[in-house]
Amino acid sequence: MNPPRHHRGLVLAASITGAVLVAVDGTALTVARPALQHDLHASVAAVQWASTGYLVTVAALLVFAGRLGDRYGHRRVFALGVTGFAAASLGIAVAPGIGWVVALRVLQGAAGALLQPATLGMLRAAWPADRLAGPIAIRTAAIGLAAAAGPLVGGALTTHLGWRSVFLLGLLPAAAALLAALAVPAGAGSPDTRSPAAGRGNRHSSEHDGRHGSGLDLPGAALLALALALLVQSLVTLPDTGRPAVPLLGLTAAGVLALVLVRHERRTADPLLPPALLRSTAVAPPLVVLLAASAALQGTLFPATYYLQDVLGLDPLRSALRAVPLAVTMILAAPGSAWLAKRHGERAVVLPGMALITTGALFTALLGTSTGTGTGTGTGTGTLAIGGCFALLGTGFGAVMATATTMVVRGASAARAGVAGGLQQTVLNIGPALGIALATAAAGRTDPGAALAPSALTMAAVAGAGTLVAARLTGRAGEPTAGGAADRAAGPASGARPEPAGRR
16 A cells, blocks of 8 residues: 555655765865864875775665664664664764764765665655655655755855854754654565565555564674675775775785675575576666766766866856756756656666766767867856766756656665665766766876866767667667566565565
8 A cells, every 4th residue: 555645755854865865064164174074183185085985885784774774674774774874974073083974974975875765665665666756756856956056055054154064054954854763664665564565555564573683684784894895995986096006906905805795695595686686687777877968967076077177267156057958957957857768768868867977978078179279268168168068967867867867766666765775876986986986097197177078988988888878778768567477486585585465
């Protein structure tokens, strides 16, 4: 039985507020970093670890956190994550030194890993599979708005109240998200109201069964966490280290752990990552598309930011204003994509979206070859060209993120919604690190701004590869998906124990 409409409204409010909380925190911290460094007399490397420690922790724990939501209820895991995130933020705001900041950012990453998959898991439990596109599109648009507002709000707070105020910024949204989640009845935002058969509406008591702790695959979770931690750490440090052999060794170790994980998951009776889910044509291809889209977007924006400030000589504010079309088009594209997908199918949205990202990266590469040829920032033509590139990237990414996320979450059964949400969030953490690493490798020893053309061309190739995968997507909004079917067919081996049919 689906929850009442006002309960769904509370679930949506909690999901959006939780996602916005994480987005604002990450973008606002970027502009506060220099002030934090000076105030705490910290080194650049130490301040960088405040970001890297968070990224590594959250990427390592996302999938396992999603599984915890599947077992114990997304609503309660979300509430725990929001509370931990807010507590860590408050601790950072009063931290006496950089060591405290780094340690608390790691704890904040663990809390962020708990709440992020739950924001999608609650939606999957509260909405029928064929109506997920709308709430996920609204969530995506809210994330775009938060990402745009974060640097502006963070800059204003840092300028007038100091860097510590940036970490206090999230306390009010965290309180609102927690209240919204607690106001939802226990069954409305958790998988314990449904059977593993997605969309069948059966009630069962898996939340109580989950208290026994079985089916969590702790060895698999440890292997996955170590592999992802090494992968993200290596990708993040690859552009900055003077010894590329060190991150390359980390990448190799991550690959070895991944092979061990695959072997373990095939043999265990209750895998963290069910092979049927990963092989599903409803889940795996959209994840690959999301990886390519997020890598291409951030890998293009990274050198483009340096280009605007170092090559064209724009100050940070004017540079940020040039990027406004990115946020605006992303906000508009997300809900528009839900409408289009419902009428024409998801492939008809994702494929053009990836093509727009590819085109935006190509045009951005042309900017890097046009400096000093009459299209500089001082002319209206130059401003329009820059805005046009950002608009293409934002439109494409907004459409792809909303639609592909819907496919991933809907493609898994309700009993695996947390794992699917964790995979989606993991991809969106790995993608940007991968894109920036590839863009930096394409630039070589050249400054990022001066190497805009080769970096953006590399990202166009990445987006092009994602476009080829998007062309092979199957399924339309409202149709039964292979992911749920595969998960159901897998039975106990997939990690979702058979449950007796309950009340309709």
